[in-house]
Amino acid sequence: MADHLESRIRDYLADHLELLESNLTLISREYKLDNEFGAGGFIDILARDAFGHFVVIEIKRSDQAARAAIHELQKYVALLRADQGLRPDQVRAILVSTHWHELAVPFSEYLKISDVPTEGFILVAEQSGVVTSATVYRANELAQPLIASCCQDLILFTDVATRDANYPRVISAAQRAGLSDFFILSLDYRGDNQKVIFPHGIYLVFSSPFQTMSAREIRATKRRISWDAEIEPADENFLVEFRRKLGFMGDSNEIGNPEKLATILSSGWQVAVAHRAGRYSTNQQLLSNRDLVIAATRQEGGAAYYLTSTASPKYSPSWLKLKQSARDVLVGDDHWGAVFRGILAEVARTRPNATVSVNIYNPARIVLGLAKLFRYKDMSYLPKLQVVVEDSAEIHLYHGELAWNGQAVTMSAQQWLTRAFGSANDFLFKQHFGLVHEDEAAARQLLGLASFVVEIANVGGTNQKISLLESSNGRLRRTAPQNLPTGSIAQFVETNGQFGFSLLEELSNVSTGWVD
Numbered sequence: 216m217a218d219h220l221e222s223r224i225r226d227y228l229a230d231h232l233e234l235l236e237s238n239l240t241l242i243s244r245e246y247k248l249d250n251e252f253g254a255g256g257f258i259d260i261l262a263r264d265a266f267g268h269f270v271v272i273e274i275k276r277s278d279q280a281a282r283a284a285i286h287e288l289q290k291y292v293a294l295l296r297a298d299q300g301l302r303p304d305q306v307r308a309i310l311v312s313t314h315w316h317e318l319a320v321p322f323s324e325y326l327k328i329s330d331v332p333t334e335g336f337i338l339v340a341e342q343s344g345v346v347t348s349a350t351v352y353r354a355n356e357l358a359q360p361l362i363a364s365c366c367q368d369l370i371l372f373t374d375v376a377t378r379d380a381n382y383p384r385v386i387s388a389a390q391r392a393g394l395s396d397f398f399i400l401s402l403d404y405r406g407d408n409q410k411v412i413f414p415h416g417i418y419l420v421f422s423s424p425f426q427t428m429s430a431r432e433i434r435a436t437k438r439r440i441s442w443d444a445e446i447e448p449a450d451e452n453f454l455v456e457f458r459r460k461l462g463f464m465g466d467s468n469e470i471g472n473p474e475k476l477a478t479i480l481s482s483g484w485q486v487a488v489a490h491r492a493g494r495y496s497t498n499q500q501l502l503s504n505r506d507l508v509i510a511a512t513r514q515e516g517g518a519a520y521y522l523t524s525t526a527s528p529k530y531s532p533s534w535l536k537l538k539q540s541a542r543d544v545l546v547g548d549d550h551w552g553a554v555f556r557g558i559l560a561e562v563a564r565t566r567p568n569a570t571v572s573v574n575i576y577n578p579a580r581i582v583l584g585l586a587k588l589f590r591y592k593d594m595s596y597l598p599k600l601q602v603v604v605e606d607s608a609e610i611h612l613y614h615g616e617l618a619w620n621g622q623a624v625t626m627s628a629q630q631w632l633t634r635a636f637g638s639a640n641d642f643l644f645k646q647h648f649g650l651v652h653e654d655e656a657a658a659r660q661l662l663g664l665a666s667f668v669v670e671i672a673n674v675g676g677t678n679q680k681i682s683l684l685e686s687s688n689g690r691l692r693r694t695a696p697q698n699l700p701t702g703s704i705a706q707f708v709e710t711n712g713q714f715g716f717s718l719l720e721e722l723s724n725v726s727t728g729w730v731d
Contacts, residue, residue, distance in 0.1 A: 223344025297675030367471030371413035396493035397421035406483020547579025547652030553686035589715030619702035628718035
């Protein structure tokens with residue numbers, strides 16, 4: 216749904232709430248939720264039912280990642296509870312969308328951990344916004360969720376016959392590496408790019424075996440495949456074991472990931488599902504081949520620099536997955552990593568039934584972030600962190616971003632890049648090989664920039680409290696918010712225009728068009 220269509224659907228539903236449920240009464244469309252640090256937003260439709268419950272109705276945008284939609288829904292429910300002083304049993308939620316392929320797994324996971332009753336509706340709508348059908352969505356009943364790992368594998372071949380003959384070896388190697396839930400895609404190039412010399416591929420995608428294992432089974436698996444705790448992301452250990460079992464194969468071998476596969480598929484390659492194993496096979500009626508391709512290219516659950524997830528300590532598989540994914544995403548920001556681990560540990564220890572919704576973006580690429588900011592005033596490339604923790608007792612929000620110490624930058628961009636990375640060329644080299652995160656903290660510090668996390672405890676209550684969070688020996692330490700750095704990123708840009716000009720000039724000299 217395009218944004219303008221979504222707004223028309225919102226307006227039509229607001230006038231025809233009976234399509235979702237009889238006796239719903241409209242309170243407001245685009246109900247505003249205010250909050251410190253910009254963590255608020257607008258509920259698409261707020262209504263009340265015949266029993267007096269507040270009903271949060273959210274329409275998933277077409278350009279919104281599925282897990283981001285779940286995060287927004289949970290955040291709005293939490294903020295409404297805080298705004299109105301409501302218990303979980305006084306609130307309900309409804310998520311509506313015209314497409315449910317990407318929503319299926321994250322919505323099913325959310326239903327298992329949320330204390331707020333939530334329903335989904337499949338809409339059929341005309342371009343005018345008129346809703347012709349609204350059907351209750353029946354959530355997947357998977358014993359444990361199938362979540363395609365961002366660690367994937369690609370084997371390329373010159374000819375198709377050799378590729379096809381090697382499927383059995385790949386399947387056997389995957390099984391011997393301990394993978395049970397996996398599928399294999401066949402890739403065939405149909406474009407006209409003469410630089411593509413290996414036009415046929417086998418692409419392996421798997422759901423981490425740990426999703427269905429007990430803690431004892433996980434420990435046994437790690438011993439069996441010589442687990443290396445230093446490898447990040449952790450699932451890459453399974454690919455290492457897969458490669459050991461497979462041996463030499465193909466004309467070229469590459470590590471895959473959702474972003475790479477999405478790029479491949481948009482560049483003249485055709486894809487087909489060649490093999491399904493484990494629950495990917497037994498759930499064929501539930502998960503079509505198209506669903507598998509979507510799962511393999513899905514990026515919203517988490518990758519090297521972003522994570523959107525909803526979990527609870529009471530549901531251990533997703534809780535473990537959240538901790539593992541966050542560790543990978545927060546590489547390059549030790550402060551955020553320590554504070555986030557402290558938040559999860561504290562929640563597990565003191566609020567084991569809470570629902571935790573996380574949205575983290577941490578590219579650990581301050582050079583790119585500042586270049587985009589100085590040229591386009593675009594702050595979307597800068598790191599940000601948001602966590603909502605909700606249970607029957609209280610709601611806590613955690614908000615993180617970059618701040619500035621207020622001291623003007625006196626060095627040029629060339630001097631900065633040299634001191635932080637060795638040189639501009641060294642920076643580009645490290646970026647190409649994914650090593651810039653190693654110098655991220657030092658690069659920020661040279662400019663007076665640092666990340667922080669603020670906690671807003673008991674949101675909306677009479678005892679609401681705002682604290683600056685630090686980590687000490689694995690525990691959270693709370694201090695007064697007055698200890699925050701004095702300047703914002705916007706003030707940094709306004710004050711250091713000459714530095715910004717030199718940064719853009721230096722980058723254009725070493726790599727034409729890099730910022731664009």
